[in-house]
Amino acid sequence: MSARTEEEQAVAETIELADAASVSASVAEPAQRDARDEHAEQGMRGVQTLSMAKAINAGLREALRADEKVILMGEDIGPLGGVFRVTEGLSAELGERRVLDTPLAESGIVGTAIGLAMRGYRPVIEIQFDGFIFPGFDQITTQLARLTVRHDGAISMPVVIRVPYGGHIGSIEHHQESPEAYFAHTPGLRVVSPSSPHDAYWMIQEAIASNDPVLFFEPKSRYWPKGPVDQDHSGVPLHASRVIRQGTDVTVVGHGAMISTLLQAADIAAEEGMSLEVVDLRSLSPIDYGPLLDSVQRTGRLVVAQEAYGFVSVGSEIAATVAERAFYSLEAPVLRVSGFDTPFPPAALETEYLPSPDRVLEAVDRALGY
Amino acid sequence: MSLYRPHKKGTTPSGYRGTVVARERDFTAPTVQLLNPAGVLRPTPEAEPYLPLVEALPDTTLEQFYRDMAISRRIDIAGANLQRQGQLALWVPSHGQEAAQVGSARAARAQDHIFPSYREHIVGMIRGLDPVNILSLLRGATLGGWNPAENGNFHLYTLVLASQTLHATGYAMGIQFDGSVGTGDPETDAAVLVYYGDGSTSQGDANEALVFASSYQTPQVFFIQNNQWAISVPVSRQSRSPLSLRGSGFGMPGVRIDGNDVLVSYAVTRQSLEEARSGAGPSLIEAVTYRMGAHTTADDPTKYRTDAEVAYWAERDPITRYRTWLEGRGASPAFFDEVDAEAADVAADLRRRALSLTAPTREKIFAHVYSEPHPLMAEELAWLDAYESGFEGGAA
Incomplete structure (x- = not known):
C-alpha cells in the first residue's frame, strides 16, 4: 500500500471510527461526503455507504475485473444474483463464463473448483446457506485442504468458499447455522469472517488474492445494515484482529454478527458504569492473538461470544490459549457465551438460543465477580 | 368409522383390479472386443469401426503395448515382495488389468491430463513417472510423491474414492474455458482421462462428476476399470446394469469394452479422447476386466471368491492373448526374451532404489x-x- 498523506490518514481514521459505529447502527451517517468529493477529483473512488452485501458485491467485481482467472461458482448466482443478491449484476457484466450457475451439488462445486485451480483458475464459490456446506465437506477437508502439501508445494489451491452463516433471520432448519469450527479445525484451510461492510469489501479481495483456500464466512444478518466503505484505503489484511471499541474493565471478543451484539452490550454496560473493550477477531484460522492478549493484559478479564455451539468451538480454543499465554494477567477465568449445544432451534426460539447483549452482560458480571 | 380399510390382495384401496406389469429389468450392453481370448483378431460387430485405428499402428507401437504390460506385471511382483518384506506399508496390485491400463494410457497425447485412482502404476510410467515415487508414497515417506507438471500431466493418486473424478472434470472445464479444445490443432487441443473403479461408481462424487461433465460438455473421458470386486464386494452390489449405461443416463456415450484386450482399450480410448479434444464432449468407457490378485496386500481374496472364478479369468489373461496374437504376426522368440529381461531389469532396479529411499x-x-x-x-x-x-x- 502506498504511503498516505496526513490528510488521507485523518480521513482513514475517521472512517475506521464510523465503520465501527456502523456495526451497531442500522444505517451509518455518510460523514465523509467532503472527502468523497475530493477523492473523486483525484480519480479515486472514495467512501461509499454500502450494505455488506453490496460491499462484497463490489469487492467481487474488483477481483473479477483485475484478474480474468477469477471465476465465481455457485447455485443461482448468475442472473438471479444469488439468494442474497450478493452477486447481483456480475453475470450481466462479466458473462456466464466468469459467473457460473452450477448444477446443484456442493461436492461437485468444490471438487470441480479444485480441478479449475489446478488449471490456474481462482474459483470463488458461493455456498447458498451455512447448513448446505456439508455435502461439500469431504472435498473441502480431504482434498482442498491437503492438495498443496500433497504436492510438496508444487501447486497451490487459491479457492475461496463464501458461506452466508448464522442466525437472527428467523429462517427454517439448516439456514441459520454457524459451522466455522469444523473448518478452523482442519489444517490447510484459512477461515475468516468480516463484521462490517468495509472489512468485507477488502477481506473478500484479500481472500481471493490468497494462494491458500479460504473459508469466508459472511454473517448474513449483517448483509443489509449499511456502513462506510473506503474503496481507496484498505488497511485490512486477511488475518488481523482489532480492538473495535476501547475499554478498561472487561475484554469481550467475537466475530461476524456477534460484534454487533458485543457493541450493544458495551453501550449498555457503559450506562451502568462498566467499560468493555470489544475485540473483533476477523480471522478464526489463524487467530491473530496480539491485540487480544494486549487487551486481556490490560483488563484482566475476558468473555468470548459466538453463535456456534460452545462445545469444542473457536471460543474454547481462545479460552485455552488465553489461559496459557496470559495466565498471570487474568483476574477471572475466561468465560464463554455461545449457542447452546443443541441443533439450532426452531426460529421462534432463536432469540433464546443466540447470545444476546444481556447474556454477554451476565457473563461480564460473573467475570467481574471474581 | 375408521378411514383406514385394509384392502384385499390384488386390489387397490379404490377397488381397482389392475395387473402389475413386470417391466424389463435386465439391462445389457454389448462388449466391444477386437482380440478374442484365444488371441485371434476377430472384431465383434460393435468393434468394426475401431479396427482402422489399430490397423494404422506400426509394429513398434504394438510391441510397446506388450513391453508395457510385461513391465507392469513384473513390477507387481516386486511391489508385493517389498511389502511382504516390510519395506512398503502397502502394495496395490494391477495383475490382470494391464490391457485396460496400457491401451488407454497409450491412447492419450502428451498434452492430455491423466487423473488416476491408485492402481494405475503403469499408466504413470507410460507418462514418464519414475515408479520409485509411487513406492515412496506406499512406503509412507510422502503424501503425494510427484509434481504432475513434471511427470507427463499424471496427477497424484487419490485414496478417497472418486474424489479425482471431480478434479478431472474441473480441470477439463478449465481446458474448455481456455479454448484449448476444438481448434483443430492436434498439438494443443487437450483432453482429460480419469480412471476409477466399479466400487467408485457408487460414490456421489462419481455421479456429480458425470453431471458437471455433461453440463459443461467437458473434453473428458471417464475410464471405469470394472475389475469385478471392490475389495470383497462384487460389482453386482454396485450396479444392476452394465456400468457403461451410466453414460447415457447423464447424456454422454458409454461403451463397454473387453478390458483384457489391449487393442480395443487403445482404440476406443483413442476415439473417445479425439472426440473430446474436438469439442464433442465427454464420454464413458467401462473396461470389463478382473483383479487377479488381492485388492491390496492387506486383503485375502480367497475369503470371498471362488477358485473357479479366478480360473475363468486366468483363461482370459490380457498378456497371454496378446502374445499369442503377436506371435501369429511373426514376432520372434528373441523379442519376448528381450522384453522379459528388460522387465526383470526394471523391477530389480526399482527394488534396489526402493530400499535406498531415505526417511523424510x-x-x-x-x-x-x-x-x-x-x-x-x-x-x-x-x-x-x-x-x-x-x-x-x-x-x-
Missing part, C-alpha cells in the same frame, strides 16, 4: 501445508525442534 525429516510435517506463511506452522516446528533437542543426542 521432520520439517516435512509442516512444509507446504500452506502456500503462504502461517503462524502455527512456524510455532509448532520451532517447538518440535526444541523438544527434540532436549533429548540426549537429539538433533539441535
